[in-house]
Amino acid sequence: MSVASELRRLRGRVAIVGAAEADEHGKLPHKSAFQLHAEAARNALADAGLALRDVDAVFSAGLWMGSETAEYLGLHPRYVDGTQIGGCSFIAHVQHAMAAITAGLVNVALITHGESGASRVGMPGTRFGHDSFRLQFEQPFGLAGPPTGYALAAARHMHEYGTTSEQLAELAVSTRRWAQLNPRALMRDPLTVEQVLSSRIIAWPLHLLDCCLVTDAGGAVVLTSAERARDLPRRPVYVLGTGEASTHVLVSQMPNFAFWDAARLSSERAFAMAGVAHADIDVAEFYDAFTIVPIMGLEATGFCKPGEGGAFVSGGRTAPGGPFPMNTNGGGLSYTHSGMYGMFTLVEAVRQLRGECGPRQVPNARIAICHGLGGMFSAAATLICGTEIPD
Amino acid sequence: MVDTPGPLPVPTPETRPFWEAARRHELVLPRCRACGQLHFYPRAICPHCGAADLEWVPGSGRGTVHTFTIVHRGQRGFPLPPPYVLAIVELEEGPRMMTTLVDVAPDPAAVRIGMPVEVAWADVTPEVTLPRFAPARGGGS
Numbered sequence: 230m231s232v233a234s235e236l237r238r239l240r241g242r243v244a245i246v247g248a249a250e251a252d253e254h255g256k257l258p259h260k261s262a263f264q265l266h267a268e269a270a271r272n273a274l275a276d277a278g279l280a281l282r283d284v285d286a287v288f289s290a291g292l293w294m295g296s297e298t299a300e301y302l303g304l305h306p307r308y309v310d311g312t313q314i315g316g317c318s319f320i321a322h323v324q325h326a327m328a329a330i331t332a333g334l335v336n337v338a339l340i341t342h343g344e345s346g347a348s349r350v351g352m353p354g355t356r357f358g359h360d361s362f363r364l365q366f367e368q369p370f371g372l373a374g375p376p377t378g379y380a381l382a383a384a385r386h387m388h389e390y391g392t393t394s395e396q397l398a399e400l401a402v403s404t405r406r407w408a409q410l411n412p413r414a415l416m417r418d419p420l421t422v423e424q425v426l427s428s429r430i431i432a433w434p435l436h437l438l439d440c441c442l443v444t445d446a447g448g449a450v451v452l453t454s455a456e457r458a459r460d461l462p463r464r465p466v467y468v469l470g471t472g473e474a475s476t477h478v479l480v481s482q483m484p485n486f487a488f489w490d491a492a493r494l495s496s497e498r499a500f501a502m503a504g505v506a507h508a509d510i511d512v513a514e515f516y517d518a519f520t521i522v523p524i525m526g527l528e529a530t531g532f533c534k535p536g537e538g539g540a541f542v543s544g545g546r547t548a549p550g551g552p553f554p555m556n557t558n559g560g561g562l563s564y565t566h567s568g569m570y571g572m573f574t575l576v577e578a579v580r581q582l583r584g585e586c587g588p589r590q591v592p593n594a595r596i597a598i599c600h601g602l603g604g605m606f607s608a609a610a611t612l613i614c615g616t617e618i619p620d
Numbered sequence: 621m622v623d624t625p626g627p628l629p630v631p632t633p634e635t636r637p638f639w640e641a642a643r644r645h646e647l648v649l650p651r652c653r654a655c656g657q658l659h660f661y662p663r664a665i666c667p668h669c670g671a672a673d674l675e676w677v678p679g680s681g682r683g684t685v686h687t688f689t690i691v692h693r694g695q696r697g698f699p700l701p702p703p704y705v706l707a708i709v710e711l712e713e714g715p716r717m718m719t720t721l722v723d724v725a726p727d728p729a730a731v732r733i734g735m736p737v738e739v740a741w742a743d744v745t746p747e748v749t750l751p752r753f754a755p756a757r758g759g760g761s
Binding site for chain 1: 628690693706718
């Protein structure tokens with residue numbers, strides 16, 4: 230049996246039956262990271278028509294053990310997964326939950342995210358030892374947080390392909406236009422390419438408005454088998470294809486600074502499993518910690534060729550009314566970004582496929598892609614999901 | 621050289637020979653005796669073939685800028701005030717490493733991908749020497 234037909238057997242076997250966010254997001258110094266987990270979990274389970282006692286598997290990623298989230302919720306799960314590969318971890322958890330459910334090990338999987346990314350309330354320390362490899366070989370030379378790492382990739386992409394700062398800015402502008410249609414988005418003022426280009430440089434070639442927000446937020450999704458999903462109140466969102474991959478962790482170890490290898494690996498798997506074509510995708514949620522990320526993501530996942538990402542996002546092509554609706558909640562650039570944004574791609578895809586999005590609803594959205602980032606283009610996870618299981 | 625040395629590396633067993641050589645202003649690289657390939661950062665197992673038969677070989681200290689950024693919002697405690705140039709240098713021998721570019725204006729017009737560079741040792745404390753890089757003398761090609 231070929232790899233594709235082997236994978237195809239998993240298509241449509243499980244569904245997302247609940248999706249929600251914490252009660253509020255933004256700057257929340259009155260809430261801990263675990264409170265955001267708990268609010269999101271409670272809201273997602275209510276959305277699914279299920280209760281905490283129905284959950285037998287917990288998936289959670291942060292700088293703590295997955296079991297700590299379970300403890301806070303008072304759960305005694307028989308399956309715990311704390312896989313941490315960066316902000317796309319929750320998309321990878323969908324694949325892991327699918328594996329556990331289809332193997333018959335668990336019935337109801339809860340994937341939660343809560344992060345006090347701005348206020349840092351109840352967050353564990355993030356300091357690595359001075360004998361860690363990143364502190365031996367990167368920090369002493371001036372690596373100063375995520376913008377500096379992504380700037381190294383952006384500069385190389387510009388060098389190899391002629392990608393421009395204007396093209397990066399176009400993406401930020403189109404994403405802001407989606408945010409203007411989303412009452413929950415944190416950044417809703419009109420934005421122009423000129424404003425992005427005149428915002429201060431954080432790490433050349435990246436400007437302030439090439440960078441995502443830093444917020445306090447949480448989200449959760451609930452998965453179960455497709456059979457059980459049909460008995461639950463909400464329209465199931467079927468998991469059609471999944472993939473994940475990891476290539477490195479340290480910035481200096483990125484195999485190719487102008488191409489996101491992990492994204493190619495994860496998306497090839499997801500498309501093979503789903504058996505759908507790129508042209509079948511109605512709505513796309515691409516992790517956008519920085520403007521360069523979805524541009525390189527679109528190239529690596531095959532929506533365009535390497536080097537064409539800048540042109541692909543130009544001219545408002547990803548904006549409301551454009552031919553490629555992307556980051557329809559306003560993205561990490563204008564909606565929210567707690568630090569591990571991947572969960573919000575899942576929640577927005579579910580809402581779009583259920584037709585719940587009001588002014589920002591993509592008409593007749595039936596198949597969505599969520600594509601997440603981990604670390605410094607280090608990891609990727611891809612989910613293709615839909616309202617029906619294709620024949 | 622500076623009042624605050626900033627974040628300092630603490631060696632582990634597999635990296636100690638690199639940092640000890642750096643104190644002598646020698647750039648050494650791990651090479652696999654089984655497959656002949658070099659790698660960086662130093663490990664106890666060859667990331668190309670998995671063999672554990674490694675040796676240290678001298679590097680030329682020369683390379684080219686593979687990519688770079690001008691850091692305007694710096695790291696707390698970092699000794700060089702922003703803006704400064706953070707770069708990935710591709711060594712003549714093949715492996716890449718992260719470094720700080722010095723003796724060049726922190727200006728995208730002054731730094732160029734492909735620019736020849738050479739190691740510029742920085743004795744940041746009596747115990748720690750960092751391999752920063754500077755434009756190659758004579759400009760190179």
